[in-house]
Amino acid sequence: MTRVDSRWGDDPPHPPQEPADARWGDDPPHPPRGQADRPSDTRAVGWIGTGRMGAAMAERLARAGVDLTAWNRTLAKAEPLKEHGASVCASLTDLRDRDVVFTTVGTSEDLEDVLLAEGGLLGGDAVPGVVVDCSTVSPEASARVRAACEERGAAFLAAPVSGNAKVVKSGKLSLVVSGPRETYDKVAPLLDLLGRGSTYVGEGEKARLVKIAHNLMLGVVTQTLAEITVLAEKGGVPRHAFLEFFNNSVMGSGFTRYKSPAFVNLDYRPTFTPVLLRKDFDLGLDAARRLGVPLPVTALTAQLIQASVATGRVDEDFAILLDLQAAAAGLDLVPENVEVDDGLGTGPEEGD
Numbered sequence: 001m002t003r004v005d006s007r008w009g010d011d012p013p014h015p016p017q018e019p020a021d022a023r024w025g026d027d028p029p030h031p032p033r034g035q036a037d038r039p040s041d042t043r044a045v046g047w048i049g050t051g052r053m054g055a056a057m058a059e060r061l062a063r064a065g066v067d068l069t070a071w072n073r074t075l076a077k078a079e080p081l082k083e084h085g086a087s088v089c090a091s092l093t094d095l096r097d098r099d100v101v102f103t104t105v106g107t108s109e110d111l112e113d114v115l116l117a118e119g120g121l122l123g124g125d126a127v128p129g130v131v132v133d134c135s136t137v138s139p140e141a142s143a144r145v146r147a148a149c150e151e152r153g154a155a156f157l158a159a160p161v162s163g164n165a166k167v168v169k170s171g172k173l174s175l176v177v178s179g180p181r182e183t184y185d186k187v188a189p190l191l192d193l194l195g196r197g198s199t200y201v202g203e204g205e206k207a208r209l210v211k212i213a214h215n216l217m218l219g220v221v222t223q224t225l226a227e228i229t230v231l232a233e234k235g236g237v238p239r240h241a242f243l244e245f246f247n248n249s250v251m252g253s254g255f256t257r258y259k260s261p262a263f264v265n266l267d268y269r270p271t272f273t274p275v276l277l278r279k280d281f282d283l284g285l286d287a288a289r290r291l292g293v294p295l296p297v298t299a300l301t302a303q304l305i306q307a308s309v310a311t312g313r314v315d316e317d318f319a320i321l322l323d324l325q326a327a328a329a330g331l332d333l334v335p336e337n338v339e340v341d342d343g344l345g346t347g348p349e350e351g352d
Helices: 052-063 079-084 108-116 139-152 165-169 181-192 206-234 239-248 254-265 274-291 296-310 318-328
Strands: 044-048 067-071 100-103 130-133 155-158 174-178 197-202
Touching: 044 052, 052 067, 052 079, 052 165, 100 108, 108 139, 130 139, 130 181, 139 155, 139 206, 155 174, 155 181, 155 206, 174 181, 174 206, 181 197, 197 206, 206 239, 206 254, 206 274, 206 296, 206 318, 239 254, 254 318, 274 296, 274 318, 296 318
Parallel strands: 044 067, 044 100, 100 130, 130 155, 174 197
Antiparallel strands: none
16 A cells, blocks of 8 residues: 555545546536636635735736735835725735635745734734635645635635736636635636636645646756757757747747746846745645655756756746856857747736
């Protein structure tokens, strides 16, 4: 019998119809609803964390007519949401009466702070009905928060996302969710408003493992794309030409197309930094050790990501892996200044 690491949660309550690995959850994805099929949602919603990502997600709910109140440690970052019909509050205590509260914060410590610290969301007699965390945090922190929510009478869903602010604005954000199935079914209409919809993967912290696995692939693909792009350019092929061919082939993907403008024009405005990617690789390799899964390619990529952090360019996008690969090959890169379609149809945007 396969031993399951309990950090990722128990088997889902509904057994699969076909054999599958029950450790990671077997319930089918929740189908996205069309805009015309969405019933009006009268629930009061709170939002904690309005950085670049949180603000874009909260804006989508506000634009859809959701009764939304937002809080951010730096209040000024939440103020622009008022233009889209949202309210802004200065204290987390003002969100305790909300039906659903979303959180989008940077670290595990931030999540525990806004929820569990003195003056936090769960610190009073009243608590929201559901807390939905869309951050990328450790399974341990997620489990602690889940237990604290349940103890105080609030349901908790782990709902990390795939995408960045530009992806949110293009309507292509996706979410992976774990927690009580009945809670997910109730909240799914709100999740659908955030992008393409969500996928339910089971109980407990299974969504955390899925998101970490996703980000491991993010790093491995970017490193591989950097290697083959440098190979082609050193052989005399312009980067834009190679990437145009690659993206139009069966090997291209939405992600490789999205990353191509950065590679072609050496535009390293941050969407995701090397430090954040290193954090996720640490979490992923830790999970692999605990579950007894060898990840040789991932482990090597982790060293290359660490090398990118060691350059000190920690405030740029992790696409700087291309620069490191070029330097190792003795190739001097220059921007090609070619307009490249990123596949999102939103055009260039500062910071994305």
